[in-house]
Amino acid sequence: MGGTVAARLSELGIDLPKVAAPVAAYAPAIRTGNYVFTSGQLPFVDGALPKSGKVGADVSADEAYGYARTCALNALAAIAAEVGSLDNIVRVVKVVGFVASDPAFTGQPAVINGASEVLSQIFGDAGVHARSAVGVAVLPLDAPVEVELIVEVA
Numbered sequence: 338m339g340g341t342v343a344a345r346l347s348e349l350g351i352d353l354p355k356v357a358a359p360v361a362a363y364a365p366a367i368r369t370g371n372y373v374f375t376s377g378q379l380p381f382v383d384g385a386l387p388k389s390g391k392v393g394a395d396v397s398a399d400e401a402y403g404y405a406r407t408c409a410l411n412a413l414a415a416i417a418a419e420v421g422s423l424d425n426i427v428r429v430v431k432v433v434g435f436v437a438s439d440p441a442f443t444g445q446p447a448v449i450n451g452a453s454e455v456l457s458q459i460f461g462d463a464g465v466h467a468r469s470a471v472g473v474a475v476l477p478l479d480a481p482v483e484v485e486l487i488v489e490v491a
Contacts, residue, residue, distance in 0.1 A: 341424050342422070342423035342424050342426070342459065342460070343422075343423070343424075345459055345460075346423075346459065349458055349459065351410065351455075351459070353410060353413060353414050353417065353423075354381075354382070354383075354407075354410055354411055354414050355414065356411075356414045356415050356418045357378060357379065357381040357384070357411050357414070357415070358384070359376070360379075360477055360478065361477075363376050364376065365378075365415035365418065365419075366412075366415040366416050366418065366419040367419070368419050368420060368490070371427070371489050371490055371491070372430070372487060372488065372489055372490070373416050373419055373420060373486075373487070373488050373490055374485070374486075374487050375412040375415050375416060375485050375486045375487075376415070376485060377433075377435065377477075377483040377484065377485045378408045378409075378411040378412045378415065378483065378484050378485065378486075379408065379411070379476070379477065379478065379480040379482075379483055380403075380404035380405070380407040380408050380411070380480060380481070380482055381407075381411060382407060386478060386479075386480055387404070387407075388400060388404070388481060389478065389479035389480060389481065390437070390479060390481060391437050391438060391439045391442070391481065392436050392437060392438050392439065392442055392444075392448060392481050392482070393438055393439035393441060393442025393444070394439040394442075395481075396481040398442075398444050398447060398448055400481070401436060401448040401451070401481050401482050402447065402448050402450060402451035403451055404451065404480075404481055404482040405434060405436075405448055405449050405450070405451030405452040405482045405484055406451035406452060406454070406455045407451075408434075408451075408452055408482055408483060408484035409432070409451070409452035409453075409455050409456055409484055409486065410455065412484060412485065412486040413459075413486075416486065416488060416490075420490050423459075425490045425491050426460065426463070426488050426489070426490055426491075427463065427488075427489040427490060427491055428460070428463040428464075428466075428488065428489050429456050429460060429463065429464045429465070429466040429486060429487075429488050430466055430467065430487045430488060430489055431466055431467045431468065431469075431486070431487040432449065432452055432453055432456070432466050432467075432468040432469075432484060432485075432486055433468070433469045433471070433484070433485045433486075434448070434449030434452055434468070434469065434470045434471065434482065434483070434484045435471050435472075435473050435476055435482065435483040435484075436448045436449065436470065436471070436472050436473065436481070436482055437473055437474070437475055437476045437479070437480065437481050437482070438472035438473065438474075442472065443472070445470040445471060445472045446470045448470065448482060449468065449470035449482075449484070451482075452484045453466070453468060456486075
């Protein structure tokens with residue numbers, strides 16, 4: 338990928354959000370050695386959840402896809418705050434996505450593609466990662482989606 342990550346974000350029309358304030362006793366991101374682990378990020382926009390509830394009932398799969406994308410951007414903001422610049426990211430190693438799911442909903446992988454695809458758009462081949470997409474009964478604050486990242490940094 339040519340240029341800086343900031344330039345790529347600009348090309349994509351993406352504004353990195355402010356780091357979401359923790360809703361409990363944890364840090365948004367922690368660096369150990371050459372890795373940064375984020376806490377689970379909810380799809381906060383300006384400090385609020387845009388929608389709550391279960392995917393497949395209260396929230397459509399398409400809406401949840403967008404919320405997974407927002408979660409990934411919130412995770413990148415936490416990483417940037419920890420390491421100074423997203424240009425320090427060597428590669429995205431792992432994405433873990435949780436989808437608060439109606440019992441009949443089985444489209445968790447397509448929802449978490451919202452996170453995976455934006456990371457690939459931003460980082461190119463370095464954004465391709467291992468992943469888990471898990472359906473759960475409920476998430477904090479009744480959020481529909483939660484995403485955490487592990488990245489390798491320089």
